[in-house]
Amino acid sequence: MAATSNSTDVPDGYNTFIPGTITTPDRVETRIGTPDFTDGFPSDETAAKVFDNLDFMRAVEVFLQCVPPASMEGLRTGLTALGCDAAHKVAIADRLLDSTPLFLTGNTDTVYAIAILDLHRDGPTVVEVPPGCGPGTVDDAWFRFVVDMGAPGPDRGKGGKYLIAPVDYEGDVPDGYHVAHSPSHVNLLLLRGFLVDGKPDAATAMFEGGIRIYPLSAAEDRPTMEFISVSGKAINTIHANDHSFYEEVADVIHREPIGVIDPETRGLLAAIGIHKDRPFEPDERMLDILSDAAAVGNATARAICFQTRDQRAYFYPNRKWKTGFVGSDYRWLDGDGRGGRDMDARTLFFYQATVNTPAMAIEMVGAGSQYALSDRDATGAFLHGANNYRLTLPAGVPAKDFWSVVVYDPQTRSELQTGQRLPSRNSQNASGELAYNEDGSIDLTFGPEPPSERVGNWIQTVPSKSWYAIMRLYGPLKSWFDKSWVPNDIERI
Structure with a gap:
């Protein structure tokens, strides 16, 4: 094999048997420009450029991987702005979900009943589902499936009591409950009711008369249910598509237990400054990178959706x-x-x-x-x-x-x-x-x-x-x- 080297002059007494495939030339043409090396050592300018690119790549990946928690955070903040700031305060599409509120691909043709559960605030939480409920679901803060309710759930549309508990809950569970464990504090509850004679009245009455949500610890002193109409209300439940997207994700990470995601994802987030126990305070350089990364992440997500390969x-x-x-x-x-x-x-x-x-x-x-x-x-x-x-x-x-x-x-x-x-x-x-x-x-x-x-x-x-x-x-x-x-x-x- 021929000897190779990045240098034209090899001192006397030295033999170089370095395969060309494992060396780094002094100049390399790449999509981020021409990095400059001296015997494999990157110059200051090259190091600054590649670190900017590394932060950018990781921020784009955070955008793509963290659409689910950002979307959940958008729902949480939007429903909180509507007044649904406790589990017993339920948003209801009593006149159906029209086009005024912004919901990702919401359905006009079922009556939605939506609540945000917070197991950190309330502990294990009871959800009583009335008979006749259509498809219903609980998802965690990362939009992972926790349990179905209603027609596809274990109650099979006949109604029943569900207990949504933290993963480490070891307390007593009363008889007759369907129990599901969630790794996150915040959880979304969404129930659907079908129209009767083309109208939402019967489903609205079913929900308002039959849904009960309360902490298990308050079973003997349940809060009075409140139903807040979302029909015709100008609220936004959609995550951001600019650099504030990363603030939404940081809020989720700060609020949720550390085990809600795996160490690799935590490491990816930490690489752009999002940590469980530290404030998210990007400097001016990082804000510029995050703005660019959010734009590219958004463009990438749109291409994946509407130009899928x-x-x-x-x-x-x-x-x-x-x-x-x-x-x-x-x-x-x-x-x-x-x-x-x-x-x-x-x-x-x-x-x-x-x-x-x-x-x-x-x-x-x-x-x-x-x-x-x-x-x-x-x-x-x-x-x-x-x-x-x-x-x-x-x-x-x-x-x-x-x-x-x-x-x-x-x-x-x-x-x-x-x-x-x-x-x-x-x-x-x-x-x-x-x-x-x-x-x-x-x-x-x-x-x-x-x-x-x-x-x-x-x-x-x-x-x-x-x-x-x-x-x-x-x-x-x-x-x-x-x-x-x-x-x-x-x-x-």
Whole structure:
């Protein structure tokens, strides 16, 4: 093997047998410029440049990995601003979740009841779920699944008592409770109630009359439940997309027990100045880096969501409909964990959605829910509000409970704000507005102005804005899972 060296002059008496593949040349062309070395020692300028780049790379990775806790923090602060500052104060969409409040891909067609639990403040917390409750879920501060309630939960929609306790709780548990342990202090409780005769009244009455949330220690002196309407309220529950994103994450880390995340993630956060027991105080240099990293992280998340390169995201080889659960695992473990966690798939979900449960990811015929997203028309072009479109759903839409189609703003990933309070259509057709075709199929239309006929099938768009759609199936049937029923693409007309 020929001897190699970074230096042209080798002193007498020295032999150099250093393979070229393991040396560092004095100058190396890279995407961050041309680092400068002297016999492998980086210059001061090079060291400063690569450390800036290292901080930037880690900050981008923090953005992508920490969308779930930042999103949970956005929900917590938004609901607190609404007045839901205690577990017994429940936000309720008593007039449905319209487009005024900002919620990541919220649903217009179920009655939501939402509470923030704090196990550090209240200790083990009881949640009494009434009979008839639809799908409900508790997620921890990192948006990891804790337990299902209602129809997909152990009470199977018959109602029951749940105890949400810290992971280290060793106290007594009264008989008759479904017990779940959470690694975090803050937890999100979200329950859904179905419409009756197309109206939210019965579900609202069920929740207001049947939900009870209280500390186990206060079982004999329960606080009076309070229900605060979120319908029509201008609140924001979405995480930041600038450098304040990192402040949201730091708040979560400061509040939660250290074991809520693994040492590697704690180390990644510490690398950009986010520590459990220290204030987050980035200097001017770091603030500039964090601002740039948040912009790149946001752009990356948007590309992962709306320009995915993972073909597994598509339900069908010849359609534009995509899943939010790439890999069909609510933990985003690729190949049952043998391939590790699919971080891009997790980002694809959490950048545009909330509430994490197996009932949304796995095959549960007649229970749970399934979701399909489309942001392009049949030609592959992004959907735009200035155009008119048609979506034909073949007869026999595979939903035991109901189906719906809701349109969203890709900027906010919240309901598109149009002249319609509820930018959606669903099969709970109490008013008889929906018109079906003779073969049982249905044509939904989208556009800025109402059509001359079948206005009840029309969803309004905004001429200056793009949009995308999510089709929901509650109680999905076998024909959805075996793909014998296939929705058409959205077609421009």
